[in-house]
Amino acid sequence: MRLSVAAPNPQNCYRYTMQVTINIPDTYATELVSAGKDPARVALEALMVEGYRTRQLSEGQIRRTLGYATRMQVHALLKEHDVPLDYAIEDLEQDRETMRSLRNTATPAAA
16 A cells, blocks of 8 residues: 655645655555554654654644644653653753742732
8 A cells, every 4th residue: 555644734834845655565554444543644643753752853843744733732642652752851940930930920919
């Protein structure tokens, strides 16, 4: 079976898209289809996951390419493929500082 893989949204944020053709055994394609999966989508998701694993793609790039609305969907995809999030101690410290800042601005004045 020949698959044609492209980004799902023709009006995506990228100026150019590439179409890739992959030859896979019919038995594998049949298994995917019988499991309710689109072989082209499976291939595209695998490419995105590997790109993230090798630090060639960001969460945002994956989200836009796959047409996800939130990064939580990207996190779920990565978790499904046993890929840990790229979240360093610096990210934690920045998130903690953001939380402190939000907490200070959101605290209502005492009456």
